Amino acid sequence: MPLQWKFLSPPPKPKSGAEEQFRTIFARYPHASWVLDRATLRVLAVNEAAALQFGYSAKALLGVSYLDLLTPEDAVSMQRTLNQRTNSRGPAHWRMRTNNGEVIHVEVSWRPVPFNRVPALLLVIESTRQSMRRLERETDEGRERLEALSKRLVEIQEAERAEIARELHDEIGQLLTGLKLMMTLPGTLADAGNGNGTRAAGTPEMIKIVSELIGRVRDLSMDLRPPMLDEIGVVAALQWHFERYTRRTGIKVSFDHPASNPRFPASLEIAAFRIIQEALTNTARHAGVDHVLVELRADPEYLRLRIEDLGHGFNPDLEPAGRSAGLTGMKERALLIGGQVTIESARDAGTRIFVVLPLRGTGSTWN
Numbered sequence: 001m002p003l004q005w006k007f008l009s010p011p012p013k014p015k016s017g018a019e020e021q022f023r024t025i026f027a028r029y030p031h032a033s034w035v036l037d038r039a040t041l042r043v044l045a046v047n048e049a050a051a052l053q054f055g056y057s058a059k060a061l062l063g064v065s066y067l068d069l070l071t072p073e074d075a076v077s078m079q080r081t082l083n084q085r086t087n088s089r090g091p092a093h094w095r096m097r098t099n100n101g102e103v104i105h106v107e108v109s110w111r112p113v114p115f116n117r118v119p120a121l122l123l124v125i126e127s128t129r130q131s132m133r134r135l136e137r138e139t140d141e142g143r144e145r146l147e148a149l150s151k152r153l154v155e156i157q158e159a160e161r162a163e164i165a166r167e168l169h170d171e172i173g174q175l176l177t178g179l180k181l182m183m184t185l186p187g188t189l190a191d192a193g194n195g196n197g198t199r200a201a202g203t204p205e206m207i208k209i210v211s212e213l214i215g216r217v218r219d220l221s222m223d224l225r226p227p228m229l230d231e232i233g234v235v236a237a238l239q240w241h242f243e244r245y246t247r248r249t250g251i252k253v254s255f256d257h258p259a260s261n262p263r264f265p266a267s268l269e270i271a272a273f274r275i276i277q278e279a280l281t282n283t284a285r286h287a288g289v290d291h292v293l294v295e296l297r298a299d300p301e302y303l304r305l306r307i308e309d310l311g312h313g314f315n316p317d318l319e320p321a322g323r324s325a326g327l328t329g330m331k332e333r334a335l336l337i338g339g340q341v342t343i344e345s346a347r348d349a350g351t352r353i354f355v356v357l358p359l360r361g362t363g364s365t366w367n
């Protein structure tokens with residue numbers, strides 16, 4: 001049905017300041033809003049948002065039959081709805097045509113109102129599927145950006161840790177070792193001229209402190225980034241980590257792993273190592289046990305991890321309180337390489353963490 005353009009005479013002048021205010025509010029109201037003659041469904045008033053949405057000027061829409069803006073099927077549906085449910089208020093879903101011929105899906109609510117003593121309907125478009133689609137697109141784009149950013153952050157964090165670990169080990173560690181050597185060598189500068197050319201340059205206390213410093217620097221460097229993770233792989237790095245973990249916490253680790261020493265892509269090995277590291281830290285902090293089981297299995301498609309303790313347990317469905325980031329970080333790391341973390345736990349029923357990391361598409365050489 002073609003649009004029938006018919007212009008009404010301009011609305012009467014406002015009688016009061018309050019009326020003028022309401023006119024302004026209606027004009028500026030951000031949702032597309034229409035006032036229709038109840039009997040004819042012609043447009044008595046329309047606001048800026050509606051004119052903009054449909055690509056007409058507000059003036060051009062005055063007097064137009066609202067039915068002409070709907071698709072023919074929905075024009076019938078609208079009339080039926082309004083006739084059958086005089087006092088209904090929506091929402092109803094109709095398809096409408098804009099000035100450039102595009103069909104948009106709208107959700108509409110309405111209320112009866114008097115307008116210049118004519119029985120009228122105030123009709124408000126609450127949402128359009130078009131805008132929903134835009135929102136969905138924007139959400140998807142936002143999620144992709146956030147994912148890329150998280151991935152980059154993890155990479156930067158790992159690179160920085162490796163850099164600091166190298167610096168500590170190669171630079172500071174070497175200097176300290178040199179210093180210790182100088183202190184233990186007999187007859188150096190410190191005791192020149194005192195006639196005792198064979199005494200060590202440092203006192204035993206000084207040498208002990210420097211030895212301790214060397215040990216601390218090495219530990220710090222190892223904690224930041226165990227070199228065996230890059231050199232001989234995740235299984236060896238884990239074995240080394242478990243030994244230190246047991247020494248520090250008293251918790252024994254049963255490690256079930258392939259007899260061979262399989263290698264995986266670096267991103268996977270780092271993720272697996274960090275996830276297990278955090279899971280074990282949690283066991284030590286929260287589980288109250290003296291034993292934990294770690295399993296690492298690989299098939300041609302997936303690297304699978306299981307970390308299990310029989311300790312206090314917790315409700316994994318509850319949002320972690322405060323600023324705890326361990327479990328979230330674990331899931332995030334897995335997600336970033338296309339994997340997944342599943343946590344099974346309950347109060348006093350222990351904790352099982354299952355991790356699946358895909359090998360396909362990562363260029364893995366393991367099979």
Ligand SMILES: Nc1ncnc2c1ncn2[C@@H]1O[C@H](COP(=O)(O)OP(=O)(O)OP(=O)(O)O)[C@@H](O)[C@H]1O
Pocket residue numbers: 282283285286287309311312313314320323324325326327328351
């Ligand atoms: N193995 C476990 N046994 C019992 N409770 C656990 C275990 N692992 C996690 N939890 C519970 O889940 C909570 C969240 O763990 P998460 O690692 O996210 O945080 P956190 O360890 O408290 O702090 P952080 O950010 O330093 O890791 C913990 O506070 C603890 O209550």
Ligand SMILES: [Mg+2]
Pocket residue numbers: 278281282324325326327
């Ligand atoms: Mg934690």
